[in-house]
Amino acid sequence: MRNTRHFVILSVLVAVLTVFTYYALIYVIAPLPIEASVQAGQIDWLFNLEMMLTGFFFAIIIAPMGYSLFVFRRRKGDVGDGQHIEGNTKLEISWTIIPLIIVIGLGIIGADNLRKVKAVDPQAMEINVTAFQWDWQFDYGDGIVSDTLYLPINKQVVLKMQSRDVIHSFWVPEFRIKQDVVPGLVTEYRITPTIADTYKVRCAELCGVRHSYMEREVKVVSQAEYDQWIKDQRQAALIAQATEAADPNPSAARGEKLYASIGCKACHSLDGTKGIGPTWKGLFGSQVKLSDGSVVTADDAFLTESIKAPNAKIVAGFTPGMPDFQLSDKKIADLVAFIKTVK
Ligand code: CUA
Numbered sequence: 001m002r003n004t005r006h007f008v009i010l011s012v013l014v015a016v017l018t019v020f021t022y023y024a025l026i027y028v029i030a031p032l033p034i035e036a037s038v039q040a041g042q043i044d045w046l047f048n049l050e051m052m053l054t055g056f057f058f059a060i061i062i063a064p065m066g067y068s069l070f071v072f073r074r075r076k077g078d079v080g081d082g083q084h085i086e087g088n089t090k091l092e093i094s095w096t097i098i099p100l101i102i103v104i105g106l107g108i109i110g111a112d113n114l115r116k117v118k119a120v121d122p123q124a125m126e127i128n129v130t131a132f133q134w135d136w137q138f139d140y141g142d143g144i145v146s147d148t149l150y151l152p153i154n155k156q157v158v159l160k161m162q163s164r165d166v167i168h169s170f171w172v173p174e175f176r177i178k179q180d181v182v183p184g185l186v187t188e189y190r191i192t193p194t195i196a197d198t199y200k201v202r203c204a205e206l207c208g209v210r211h212s213y214m215e216r217e218v219k220v221v222s223q224a225e226y227d228q229w230i231k232d233q234r235q236a237a238l239i240a241q242a243t244e245a246a247d248p249n250p251s252a253a254r255g256e257k258l259y260a261s262i263g264c265k266a267c268h269s270l271d272g273t274k275g276i277g278p279t280w281k282g283l284f285g286s287q288v289k290l291s292d293g294s295v296v297t298a299d300d301a302f303l304t305e306s307i308k309a310p311n312a313k314i315v316a317g318f319t320p321g322m323p324d325f326q327l328s329d330k331k332i333a334d335l336v337a338f339i340k341t342v343k
Contacts (some may be wrong), residue, residue, distance in 0.1 A: 006071070013063040014056075022055035036174035036199065036220070038156075038192040039117045043176045046113045053102070117177070118190065121156035129161040129189075131168035131181040132263045133323065134210035136201060144233040145261065149218040152226035153196050159189040164263075165323040169205035172218055178204055193220040208321075209276065210266060255338025258331060267322070270342050277322060278315050284340045289316040303336045 026032075026048070035044050127149070128139040138149045151157055161170060163181040170189055171178040174197075179189040203214035221229070247253045259265055259280075267276035278288075288298050291314040296302055305312055310322035327335070 006067075010064055010067055013067060014059045017059035017063050018052075018056045020055075021058045022052055025051045025055060032176075033173045034195065035176070036172075036193055036195040036197065037176065038194060039190070040174065040176040041194075042113055042116050046110060049109070050106070053106075120190065121192070124156040124158045124190065125152070127157060127159050129159045129170065129181070130164060131161065131170070131203070131214075132164035133166065133208050134203070134214040134266050135263050136170075136203075136214070136216045137261060140230065140233070142234065143237045144230065146233065147216055147261075149201060149216065150226060150229050151191075151193050151218065151220050152223045153193055153220050155223070156190060156192045159191075161187045161189060164325065166207050167205050168203045168207050168214065170201060171204035172199050172201050174199050180205060196220050196222060249337065249341070251334045251337035252341045253338075254331075255334035255336070256341075258327075258335055259338060262325060262327075264335070277318060280339050280342045282343055284336075284342075290314060291316050291318075300336055303339055304332055307332050307335060 030051075032044060032047070035041055128141075129149075130137045130139065136147065136149070138146050140146070159170065161179065161181045162185075163183045165183065167183065168181040169178055170181055172191075174195075175191050175193065177189060177191060179187055181187055197220055199218040199220070201216050201218050203211055205211075207214065244250045244253055259268075259270075269275045269279045270281055272279050272281040283298050284303070286298050287295050288302070289295050293316075296313070302313070307325065307327065310324060311320040314320050
């Protein structure tokens with residue numbers, strides 16, 4: 001009879017502590033940002049199930065332990081030994097078998113969940129993503145390149161991601177999925193956004209001094225807005241082409257665009273500020289002191305070499321670290337033409 005009473009009280013304690021722990025976990029300890037993709041729904045469902053189980057197992061261990069410490073404590077004047085218990089086979093078998101079943105079950109549910117998260121829509125829209133120290137670039141084809149990622153709502157998109165230098169990681173917490181971008185590989189990131197809003201993609205892999213600034217906006221918009229944006233981008237590309245044709249120094253104009261888009265600006269300032277690399281202000285024609293003590297003139301040959309083989313000659317006061325951007329000779333000429341104009 002006394003055992004039944006303990007059992008009832010403990011059941012109530014376990015139930016209450018389970019609910020308390022579960023809500024504390026999902027609202028206080030590990031609250032998630034809004035769920036903004038189809039894939040996030042799947043992931044959150046599994047996360048939620050695991051939080052419930054975590055709450056239950058925490059309660060079923062802590063509640064009986066705390067209860068026993070209090071109810072079966074040594075009374076005043078009790079100097080006898082505790083009861084000697086020599087194992088309990090039934091209990092040991094059940095606490096081996098039950099967790100085993102739960103873990104295998106979770107494994108199966110997890111694998112099925114992953115299959116759903118990775119489900120491929122053959123109609124998925126493709127966008128090429130380039131990650132580099134320390135920025136993102138999104139290429140929609142047709143010469144449309146943007147540093148903001150525009151995505152139409154409720155449509156699966158597959159990002160084909162490449163890195164130009166080191167390992168980066170594409171992460172939008174509201175979409176839940178995180179994917180590494182590895183040099184020499186094309187990794188895929190498949191997502192179906194469900195809420196129109198502005199999010200932030202951040203790099204989730206330590207990738208150098210400006211890693212924490214490697215963020216860009218992700219705008220999820222209606223299909224109509226998206227189509228309009230693409231149209232505007234095409235128009236802008238055409239206008240840019242026409243301006244380039246009319247430009248007396250088209251090479252320098254192309255170089256200026258490259259400077260902003262491929263990542264030169266992360267390290268080289270145009271206003272004389274000392275960055276991670278030397279400033280481009282007044283660089284062309286100047287006398288440059290190298291780390292080995294020699295002095296060279298920053299002419300076409302020196303600048304071209306410094307872009308092609310960045311670590312061949314290091315300017316005094318700087319550390320080697322610039323990656324080889326593997327630019328075509330034409331692009332390098334454009335960049336050098338632009339450097340000449342920065343006075
Ligand atoms: Cu790229 Cu961190």
